[in-house]
Amino acid sequence: METKNYCYEYPRPSVTTDCVIFGFDNGELKILLIERGIEPCKGKWAFPGGFMRENENSDECAKRELREETGLQDIFIEQLFTFADVDRDPRGRVVTIAYYALVKLTQYNIQAGDDADNAKWFPISQIPPLAFDHDRILRMAINRLRGKIRYQPLGFELLPERFTIPELQNLYETVLEIKLDRRNFRKKILATGLLIDHNESIKGQPHKGANLYSFDEGKYQQLSNTGFNFEI
Amino acid sequence: METKNYCYEYPRPSVTTDCVIFGFDNGELKILLIERGIEPCKGKWAFPGGFMRENENSDECAKRELREETGLQDIFIEQLFTFADVDRDPRGRVVTIAYYALVKLTQYNIQAGDDADNAKWFPISQIPPLAFDHDRILRMAINRLRGKIRYQPLGFELLPERFTIPELQNLYETVLEIKLDRRNFRKKILATGLLIDHNESIKGQPHKGANLYSFDEGKYQQLSNTGFNFEI
Numbered sequence: 001m002e003t004k005n006y007c008y009e010y011p012r013p014s015v016t017t018d019c020v021i022f023g024f025d026n027g028e029l030k031i032l033l034i035e036r037g038i039e040p041c042k043g044k045w046a047f048p049g050g051f052m053r054e055n056e057n058s059d060e061c062a063k064r065e066l067r068e069e070t071g072l073q074d075i076f077i078e079q080l081f082t083f084a085d086v087d088r089d090p091r092g093r094v095v096t097i098a099y100y101a102l103v104k105l106t107q108y109n110i111q112a113g114d115d116a117d118n119a120k121w122f123p124i125s126q127i128p129p130l131a132f133d134h135d136r137i138l139r140m141a142i143n144r145l146r147g148k149i150r151y152q153p154l155g156f157e158l159l160p161e162r163f164t165i166p167e168l169q170n171l172y173e174t175v176l177e178i179k180l181d182r183r184n185f186r187k188k189i190l191a192t193g194l195l196i197d198h199n200e201s202i203k204g205q206p207h208k209g210a211n212l213y214s215f216d217e218g219k220y221q222q223l224s225n226t227g228f229n230f231e232i
Numbered sequence: 233m234e235t236k237n238y239c240y241e242y243p244r245p246s247v248t249t250d251c252v253i254f255g256f257d258n259g260e261l262k263i264l265l266i267e268r269g270i271e272p273c274k275g276k277w278a279f280p281g282g283f284m285r286e287n288e289n290s291d292e293c294a295k296r297e298l299r300e301e302t303g304l305q306d307i308f309i310e311q312l313f314t315f316a317d318v319d320r321d322p323r324g325r326v327v328t329i330a331y332y333a334l335v336k337l338t339q340y341n342i343q344a345g346d347d348a349d350n351a352k353w354f355p356i357s358q359i360p361p362l363a364f365d366h367d368r369i370l371r372m373a374i375n376r377l378r379g380k381i382r383y384q385p386l387g388f389e390l391l392p393e394r395f396t397i398p399e400l401q402n403l404y405e406t407v408l409e410i411k412l413d414r415r416n417f418r419k420k421i422l423a424t425g426l427l428i429d430h431n432e433s434i435k436g437q438p439h440k441g442a443n444l445y446s447f448d449e450g451k452y453q454q455l456s457n458t459g460f461n462f463e464i
Contacts, residue, residue: 008246057318081311084291
């Protein structure tokens, strides 16, 4: 039987976190979704998330749920927006603090766990019907990523540790849904001084011979403290 | 006697909204604070805010509290960030959804009301000790304003309907805490095509003879839909 031991003078909402997880794979931006194994919205797809506990803040909750439901940890994660519409959840009043995370797809195997039946990457052009108001959360997350990638080096969180400039350009073109001039992009990105050249080139296709770079995190911190603007 | 009629299986936090209100006055960026008339933190200064009701979402709550505590309505207001640290409020677990608002100071008389004793504008260089974690909320709000004013026309929300280019430059310099070149600023701002010239100049000091402009909201909407970047 249900116990209802927590009593208050005024009604209170439940608070959850939900996390939109972006990955980049073969020229496609993808989202990690969990098929809900329980009601409400059983069988629909949703972002990993769950109820915030009494002894954790929302960052801790978002990271715990991510770990429990997907096995992911130590990845870029940031608060997105809080959704508090009165009727957004059939269980009653639920406020969700939404997050977004960026994953280097090459580094992680995703596993489903907990109360989730199934975890799967979907290209953003082929998102299945989502539970609750998760379609609204997704739109907000995509807009945030598009906005921020222009002036913060978020893109590097989605690429392998070492990447070529054509790969980086491809990421920007995919996220922003625009075509960029190859020579101009190369010039701009090298002028930032944020890439470390490893004087090493890749063997395989499709960018045979292209030089490998990595992102200079320390240099970025230094520049951003003095007002640097990472503008593509 | 207190009634405790709302019982749940798991503990739930209270949810509040708080709103950081910016105004711009005589070359100073100011914040509207309320002196708390009740415990906790009685006598300290805080942002207007309060508990979210069962039948309102967080936007509605933030606007209602603003109206009740300061008389302000129909102003620019936007969600900022949600603060959910476990110990941020001595009353127990309280999650606050923070907002920020921008006010044309010339248009409003501020009144204190409700459970607040006193409402007052403070220059951001002279903020008194704040209640709860409101100093953290304030820092986040200032950073958001500084970031956004570079690529969204937020500045116009802080100026009178009609303003001169030196006034606009002064606003940008104050918010960003930098000096801008007068000729360069004028050229950039006119090149955006977002200012309507009223072919009318002000009579008084200190900018005698400077032309009056207003912001072209419709043009901005049009440009921002096609990916316009308002970069100062």
